[in-house]
Amino acid sequence: MSPRTVADGFVLSTSSHTTSNDIEQIRRAGANPVRHPFSSLVLREQRWKSMLRSCKADRCSSFFRMPSSPLFLIQFWFPRVPSVPCRLLPPLVDVPVVARMVYKGKVVFILGTTGSGKSKLAIALAKSFRGEVVNSDKMQVYDGLGVITNKVTKEESGGVPHHLLGVVHPEADFTASDFRREATRAVESILGRGRLPIVAGGSNSYIEELVEGAGGEFRSRYDCCFLWVDVELPVLHEFVSSRVDKMVEQGLVKEARAAFRPDGDYSRGIWKSIGVSEMDGYFRSEDSAGDGEMKARMLEAAVDAIKANTCRLACCQLQKIRRFRAIGWDVHRIDATEFFQRRGWGSEEELWEEVVGEPGAAITRSFLASKNQNNELDATADAATFQVENVSTCSGG
Numbered sequence: 001m002s003p004r005t006v007a008d009g010f011v012l013s014t015s016s017h018t019t020s021n022d023i024e025q026i027r028r029a030g031a032n033p034v035r036h037p038f039s040s041l042v043l044r045e046q047r048w049k050s051m052l053r054s055c056k057a058d059r060c061s062s063f064f065r066m067p068s069s070p071l072f073l074i075q076f077w078f079p080r081v082p083s084v085p086c087r088l089l090p091p092l093v094d095v096p097v098v099a100r101m102v103y104k105g106k107v108v109f110i111l112g113t114t115g116s117g118k119s120k121l122a123i124a125l126a127k128s129f130r131g132e133v134v135n136s137d138k139m140q141v142y143d144g145l146g147v148i149t150n151k152v153t154k155e156e157s158g159g160v161p162h163h164l165l166g167v168v169h170p171e172a173d174f175t176a177s178d179f180r181r182e183a184t185r186a187v188e189s190i191l192g193r194g195r196l197p198i199v200a201g202g203s204n205s206y207i208e209e210l211v212e213g214a215g216g217e218f219r220s221r222y223d224c225c226f227l228w229v230d231v232e233l234p235v236l237h238e239f240v241s242s243r244v245d246k247m248v249e250q251g252l253v254k255e256a257r258a259a260f261r262p263d264g265d266y267s268r269g270i271w272k273s274i275g276v277s278e279m280d281g282y283f284r285s286e287d288s289a290g291d292g293e294m295k296a297r298m299l300e301a302a303v304d305a306i307k308a309n310t311c312r313l314a315c316c317q318l319q320k321i322r323r324f325r326a327i328g329w330d331v332h333r334i335d336a337t338e339f340f341q342r343r344g345w346g347s348e349e350e351l352w353e354e355v356v357g358e359p360g361a362a363i364t365r366s367f368l369a370s371k372n373q374n375n376e377l378d379a380t381a382d383a384a385t386f387q388v389e390n391v392s393t394c395s396g397g
Contacts, residue, residue, distance in 0.1 A: 104223045105191040108364055109207060110200035111321050112229035113314040115240045117336055119152050120352070121229055121360050122200035126160040128361055129368065132190045133157075134183050135165040136201030136210070141179070142168045142270035147247055147255045149273050163190075170270040176209035183210050184218060196368070202313075204320035211329075225367040226331040227360055228321055235340050237311045244307045247275075253299070257283060274313060278305040332363045 108125065112118040122133045135141060139149040143166045146153070151166060163186040168174045183199065183206075190197040199207065211218055218224075231239070244252075256279040259271075266277045282302040286295055325331050339348075339355040 104221060105187070106196065106368060107187055107222045107224050108196060108198045108367070109211075109224060109226045110198060110229065111204070111207070111226055111324070111331065112202065113231065113236060113317040113321075114150075114202050114310060115236060115243055115314065116229045116231050117339075117352075117356060118200045118202065118229055119156070121227070121334075121356055122198045123152070123156070123158055123160050124357050125360060125364055126196070126198055127158065129196045129364060130194075131196035131198045132161040132163065133165075134163045134186045134190070134197055134199045136179070136183065136199050136203055136206045138174070138179070138201075138203035138206055139270060139273045140165055140201065141174055142166065142170050142172070144170050145255060145259060145270055145273060145276070147250050147252050148275040149270070150243075150247070171268060173268055176206055177213065179206045180210045180213045180218070187222065202317055204317060204324070208320075208324070223367075225364065226324070226329055227363060228331050228333045229336050229356060229360075230321075230333050231335075231340055232337045233315065233318070235337050236314055239340050240310050240314065241307045244303060244310060248303060253279065274309045275306050278302050278309065334359050334363075 108131070110118045110122045110125075119133075122131075125131055126133055137149070139145075140151050141164050142149070146166075152162060164179070164182055187197040187199075199210070201207070211224060252275060256276060259276065260280065260283045262284070264271060264276075264280065266272060266280070271277075279302050282298050285298065321331065334356055336356045339352050342351055345351075
């Protein structure tokens with residue numbers, strides 16, 4: 001037998017009796033099925049998935065016999081290790097089933113409306129728990145308009161690595177499915193380095209697609225903790241208004257003017273950001289506005305529209321987060337209202353740590369210390385593992 005090796009996976013050897021449905025299931029699991037007369041595979045999905053996990057965890061060639069099923073051969077190759085032809089297989093010996101717990105990687109999600117302080121908490125937790133942040137704001141994934149989209153600056157990040165931040169072309173159509181794919185890759189990369197993935201952003205449609213999309217694949221692979229930074233709406237709306245004024249001081253108008261195009265399409269890409277279309281009307285009519293007073297009133301109206309639309313967005317985000325709770329997500333609420341009410345009355349950092357930082361850290365600490373919520377067995381009563389002693393077969397060296 002000389003099947004092709006797979007650099008990052010394994011090869012299944014099956015017989016001519018294997019059905020097309022079996023082959024398709026194997027491919028979806030990430031394996032490369034190769035027909036071979038020595039073995040066949042007619043297994044329920046749960047059985048062979050359990051054996052795949054065992055083979056990958058043991059990092060060796062393994063042989064299995066299923067009750068009332070023919071021989072099933074799995075061979076695992078590693079990168080840069082040449083394969084050699086299989087020798088004759090020795091007799092297989094039954095051994096007891098060894099149940100092994102498979103612990104899923106842990107991922108923290110920071111939920112909240114715009115302006116609630118999600119990024120600040122994500123960065124603080126990343127510093128405390130050796131984490132990295134995966135951005136889940138659908139406008140911040142695009143390159144450009146840093147002020148309008150309120151991207152985290154290099155100084156604000158405090159050296160914490162951020163993923164999916166300003167990496168997509170401004171006019172691209174980056175869908176929720178695109179986000180699920182790229183965010184999953186980022187999470188796998190972060191976990192692979194032994195660090196904690198922290199997904200933070202206000203686009204709850206992205207987060208829902210990541211967690212529940214593709215048949216809930218992400219939740220089946222990872223243990224999720226959801227932290228919700230909540231602020232009472234009247235208090236939040238007041239803060240959002242002052243934050244928009246600050247954004248104007250930081251160059252919002254100048255940034256929007258540089259991006260303004262008379263034929264601009266505000267239905268795709270970064271141009272859907274709040275602050276772009278509102279400024280469009282001002283730029284189109286400022287030349288005919290006459291004196292400075294009229295232009296000032298027009299600018300004020302455009303800024304007021306930005307504030308109103310941002311508050312409207314916050315209400316929609318809040319409704320979606322509440323729906324997450326309604327569908328069964330275990331969402332931990334952190335009430336940050338007191339922090340926003342008392343800002344400016346003393347040390348803001350100490351107040352933030354007391355009201356938001358420490359509660360968030362305590363929840364995360366408990367989550368990381370707990371066992372997985374849905375541990376799975378590496379082997380079941382339906383799958384007995386067979387090991388060959390003192391024989392090297394199908395080895396890579």
